[in-house]
Amino acid sequence: MIELDRLEMTPLLQCKNLVAGYRIKSGFVHAVDDVSFDLDRGGFLGIAGESGCGKSTLAYAIMRLLKDNATIESGSLLFKGADLAKLDEEQMKKIRWVDISMAFQSAMNALNPVLSVGEQLTDAIHAHEEATQSDARKRALEVLKLVDIPKDRFNSYPHQLSGGMKQRVMIAMALILNPELIIMDEPTTALDVVVQRTIIEKIQELRKTLGFSVIFITHDLSLLVEISDTLAIMYAGKIVEYGASESLFNRPLHPYTKGLMNSFPSLTGMIKRMGGIEGKPPDLLKPPEGCRFHPRCPQAIPICRESCPSLEEIADRHSVACFLHKGAEIL
Amino acid sequence: MNENILVLEGVNKHFPVNSFRMHGKVVHAMDDVSFSLRRGEVLAIVGESGSGKTTTANVMARIYKQTSGRVTFEGREISKNMSREDELRYHKKVQMIFQDPFGALNPTRTVGRIMERPFVIHKIAGRRKAVEESIDKILIQVGLEPPEQFTRKFPHELSGGQRQRVNIARAFAVEPELILADEPTSMLDVSNRMSIMNMMLYLKESHSVSFIYITHDLSGARYMSDRIIVMYAGMIMEIGPAEKIINNSFHPYTRLLKSAAPSPEMGLKRKRLITGGDIPSLIDPPGGCRFHPRCPFVSDICSLEVPAMKKIDEGHYVRCIL
């Protein structure tokens, strides 16, 4: 009983001080630099950031699907007691897709164009478990039904489907082995608003019924605030602000988060002039000294140029890495 | 102020289908598109991909010639075939900003060489020295400072936001009367979008141009524009003042767009109007109202005939029988 309680308490995925990046001719790019977060069972973690902030590298590091020249340098990724960062490829194969699966941004590239939807789904089952052809087929049809793809699409090829349908097939692929965690790397970016909305609603609905957790990566903060429980804002390889979505939206603390929140016009209320953020993200090959955001920060103070602030919790479930809030109480 | 600078009347654009099986069929990219743009106004065209919004921009920019219908610019009809002089005169007044900031710049040329062309073609500013001064001036206006640092660079040495600034600078270089902006911020990083949008608004004021702003983002359209056109499957569904379109949207499709748009301050509590389905095939568009297969309020009559544009308020028209 106590054992069970402990299991309930520990997060599903605990990422601690993860450092990952890739080597190029001119040096090592710290795409993920000292990143830590927890993901609860059934939780929905949103990771937001601009392109090149390391959010996709983080996703691929969790899946252990980094490209050849990329590695996890240090840190740990505790998933149900096992450290994903240290597992060998054989052990990882047992976890990948079975426990942790992924939905990619571009369904066009992620789906094999010469195999039918059904074949791809049943192949995924056969690759990981012993199953008869008819069982696999049954399971594949069930999953397709979950994502509202009609039965008669079982034998369709990806090019015969619309963009939204392809993305739903991607999600079906991710769901097929009933994983506990699905990582979604910009799954709706290429889609139109209406289609994006139907897919988001579907994901939320399935999450409630099936109980999996989601890490949702996107640059669209306005969408993320709406759908996730917990938000992590990444900038230049580091998490600069982390906490409950509502708290982040109502009281953004980091100047970068404030800038991002100020970057999308709203549909309601007065039209107010908005600023966005001037400048461009730093080159991760040689990030600026001190806080990585200071060259673009409107509120930079001298210390920002010298040392890098660490992520500190300053309110319940709300941490920020910024000297402006160091030791300060949030009222 | 209330003079119309550009008027489209019943413009159609059909592309022939290049396929043996569908020989003789056409893609109805634009059907019966009519609207007018007042001088100094920002008009947004909102729609999903395949709605015909980009085709509309390309017809106005004369990249495509309309299949039928009338386009009138400053009171003169823009015929399908124009002489070289007329063509030049039109292009000096109508410029376009493209979606992909990289694709719109010739990768083999420096920014300086790219910026020179509009002055050379339209013989603005005359001597070399004057051209260089004008280039510097416009580059400073779009926030590329110091300009001499940028004129030497190639497009691949610039960030996405900087490239789009070059594109905007080039469009404004000829001192045009009308700017067509085709999703100018959708391929930029979020942090850049607002500053580009603000800059366009500022340039629009300072150069007193009219603006057509094409986007899929309703909230962006609201931020930028005075009036909004909502397009779906090649047809205009609703047209009206921005605030009326957002707050008193009439057409079910506009309402669908509005409810699908992310809007954190409304939270998850709001009731959503969600319907499945995709934009229909434009080769065989559905009979009657093009939206009827997806419309939650569909009735029998919707599939029979295309509803006419109906006035529901001052300047607010909708293509719906409801």
Next chain:
Amino acid sequence: MLKDTFSLFIENRKALFGLMILVFFSGVAIFAPLIAPYDPKTNKVDVLRIVEEEMGRTTTVEREQIDEFTERRVYTQSIATTYERVTTKLPLNARPSRQHLLGTTKAGQDLFSQMVYGTRITLAVGLVTGLFTTILALTLALLAGYFGGVVDDIISLFTNVFLVIPSLPLMIVIAAYITVRGVIPIVLILGLTSWPWSTRILRSQVVSLRNRDFVRVSRILGERPLYILFREILPNMISLVMASFFTSTMAAIMGEATLEFLGLGNVSIVSWGTILYWAQNSGALLSGAWWWFLPPGICIALIGTSFALMNFAIDEISNPKLRKR
């Protein structure tokens, strides 16, 4: 921009290696008279010397066979000159030795000298044909790609028809019907049979560039069609044009060797192809005279490799995905 491309090209190992081979053969071709020890076409060496000046007729006054290969003749010519002429016949079918680095042919010509002089014709035909093909293909591609419509349809139709006809048999048939034997007919035959491939690739590039936004911008700015074609589109095709030039040059060298090997060229000129032709005709393969057919074979392969390597390098440079970090 061009400078950048060139330095990238030199930095690329494949390109450098290919370029070195090409430079080597070009050097050989240019300095052929200095390098070759013998006249490639004859089988003997004549040394003429004036012995004494005297009036008289050309009559052989003395003839002496020194040894098996060398003959000495002394004769007077016209009015008053007496010549001494020492003719040394080269050994027939000799194996490589110090005197004849690559041996001699059955007729006694020095093969090393033939190889050296052959480089001239081979390279010249290759490069001229490559240039001719590329210019032809580029012109057609620009016309078809830019103007589109009927022009494009007609050019594409011809391209596709020629693509379907196998070019080697076509080359052979044309070469067999042409009565003039020589280098220029070969260049024309090769050029006229190898343009469709390049045309097709270049055309598709023009079409794709034509629809790029920067070309549309130029049109909206009011640029003239010719300006767009040559100043906006063409500079973006340089790498593909280069690749097409290398490929057609390579193909031309191969094609030339093939035609000459089959005896469809002018067999009296010296090129790698004709060396192979004579080797085959004289049964070098059967008699095991490897020094006769192996060097031209290797050289053709080497020059082919050189162009292929440069082609790969261009691919790598222009396609960043293949570029090694």
